[in-house]
Amino acid sequence: MPAASSFSRQITGTSDVSVDDAIARTLAVARDGYGEPDWFDVVTARGFISNGRVTHYQVTLNLGYEIASENKATDDFYFQRACGSVRRPGNHHTIEARL
Template structure:
């Protein structure tokens, strides 16, 4: 049986996703795009949510994330 490694070091990236559908969709868009080019993403934290409104309706969401990327041994 292998030894479990629980101590990790992470690099933080900040990314922003956008969507006309929802804040959740903006998070998913940001995460999916980042995952295509960055490996070892292990967690994220939403740090800011904002949007564009017009005529009393939300037209667009922007969500900024801190993304934890595990630094390889």
């Protein structure tokens, strides 16, 4: 079995309902933008108060992504986005233009 590699990212989300809802919303944003995380860790959880009532909750999560094999790495949204699957003529990064 190939050695697993991983990466992590930190993302913050809010909710006016609860901390649990803020976590769920943050995970949904992460899935849409970076793919399904394998784990999360709550870094911070806080609430904002107005007139003696909680108006909304904010959570910051560390999200972990495991890449178990080369096949999964090529299907991974983050990997595809970072590496790009299509090179467009005339639209090179600086380092590519020097090569």
